[in-house]
Amino acid sequence: MAERSLRGMKIGASSLETDEGVAFVPRSTYEYTCxxxxxxxxxxxxxxxxxxxxxxxxxxxxxxxxxxEPEDKKPPKxxxxxxxxxxxxxxxEELEKLLEERIEMMNKPRRRR
Numbered sequence: 001m002a003e004r005s006l007r008g009m010k011i012g013a014s015s016l017e018t019d020e021g022v023a024f025v026p027r028s029t030y031e032y033t034c035x036x037x038x039x040x041x042x043x044x045x046x047x048x049x050x051x052x053x054x055x056x057x058x059x060x061x062x063x064x065x066x067x068x069e070p071e072d073k074k075p076p077k078x079x080x081x082x083x084x085x086x087x088x089x090x091x092x093e094e095l096e097k098l099l100e101e102r103i104e105m106m107n108k109p110r111r112r113r
Contacts, residue, residue, distance in 0.1 A: 032062035 026046045033039050034056040044050050052069075056062040063069065086095070 031065040032056070033065060034058060034060050034062040036060055038062065 027043050028046050029041050029043045030050055031039060031041050032054045036056070036058050038056050038058060040056070040062070042054060050064065052064050052067045053061040054064070090098075
């Protein structure tokens with residue numbers, strides 16, 4: 001029988017791959033501080049561009065230790081609702097006319113075939 005038999009092994013239980021011969025990229029760990037007092041560490045490859053801000057688990061933007069606040073921070077776009085997009089396509093007069101037509105259609109008695 002083969003040296004590495006799969007008999008009796010669960011699907012997805014464990015990988016048969018090993019880390020032998022794998023050369024990992026050099027990495028560095030960076031510290032981020034949240035305005036709410038949370039401190040956490042992120043690991044990046046040494047040649048990677050490290051972002052000045054990272055989203056904390058609480059949802060706030062944490063700042064990289066010894067980094068300055070980025071100046072080009074854009075204000076968030078206002079949320080466009082379905083109603084806002086509808087008003088971009090039609091005027092209130094058109095919408096009222098359409099509503100009246102639909103109400104008339106609903107109130108008409110239907111013919112049976």
